[in-house]
Structure formats: C-alpha cells, structure tokens
Amino acid sequence: MAAMPKQEEPAIYFFTGASAEKDNQIEEFPIVTLAFIDQSKNDYVSITGTANLSDDRAKIEELWSPMMKSWWDGPNDADLRLIRFVPEDAEAWDSPHDVVSTIKMAAAAVGLGKPDMGDSGKVRMSNY
Numbered sequence: 001m002a003a004m005p006k007q008e009e010p011a012i013y014f015f016t017g018a019s020a021e022k023d024n025q026i027e028e029f030p031i032v033t034l035a036f037i038d039q040s041k042n043d044y045v046s047i048t049g050t051a052n053l054s055d056d057r058a059k060i061e062e063l064w065s066p067m068m069k070s071w072w073d074g075p076n077d078a079d080l081r082l083i084r085f086v087p088e089d090a091e092a093w094d095s096p097h098d099v100v101s102t103i104k105m106a107a108a109a110v111g112l113g114k115p116d117m118g119d120s121g122k123v124r125m126s127n128y
Contacts, residue, residue, distance in 0.1 A: 011084050014083040014085070015063070015071070015082060016053070018055075018078070018079045022053075023053055030052060031050060031051075034049075046090065049085050051084065053082070054083075056082060057076070061075045
C-alpha cells in the first residue's frame with residue numbers, strides 16, 4: 001500500500017479493495033498504527049491514529065494515479081475504496097547503522113556501558 005499524505009486535511013490515504021479484509025478489521029478496530037522505515041538511514045516512524053473506510057469518489061479521483069492501474073481498472077472501479085487515516089500520535093527514531101548498533105549492544109553486553117541507540121522523539125497531534 002502506498003501512503004498518500006494530505007497535510008491540509010490532515011490525513012493519510014490508502015487505496016484498498018472493497019472486498020479486502022481491511023474493511024472488517026478497521027470497522028472492528030479503528031485505532032491503528034502505521035510504521036515507516038527508511039532502511040538506508042535506519043530511521044523509523046510510528047504513527048497511531050484512527051482509520052475509516054470511504055467510498056468518496058471525488059477523493060478517489062483526486063488521489064488516482066496511473067500506477068494504480070496495476071490493481072484497479074480506473075478511479076470508477078466498483079471495488080476501489082479509500083482508507084482514511086487521521087494521525088494522533090507519532091514517534092520517530094534516528095538510529096545508527098545496523099553494524100554500529102550491533103557493536104554498541106555487544107559492548108554493553110560485556111559491561112562497557114549502556115549503548116547509545118540514537119535519538120527519538122514523540123509528537124502529540126492534538127491540534128487536529
């Protein structure tokens with residue numbers, strides 16, 4: 001799934017199929033967590049918020065891209081739906097490279113101090 005953030009709303013959208021399992025899961029458990037990683041930098045972001053399903057054809061048309069033709073016939077495909085995710089909390093980690101992390105953890109394991117595993121920060125998105 002490709003995330004399509006819309007800062008002005010604020011929301012993150014995903015295309016999904018009406019017949020996908022996500023429908024029932026989101027209806028039953030609307031509080032969800034998204035996780036993103038940049039493997040080249042070892043950076044992580046975790047965002048918690050509320051998700052809901054939408055059949056908003058105008059929004060689907062707005063977000064449609066030719067890349068979606070791999071899964072759906074077009075923006076009017078009857079199976080095409082949106083997941084709308086509204087973020088509430090986010091946490092980010094800026095971690096050192098895997099080899100560096102492994103060395104730091106190994107040094108800590110043999111009593112050479114606690115490992116510095118990078119910076120992290122938390123954000124409450126209550127203004128939305």
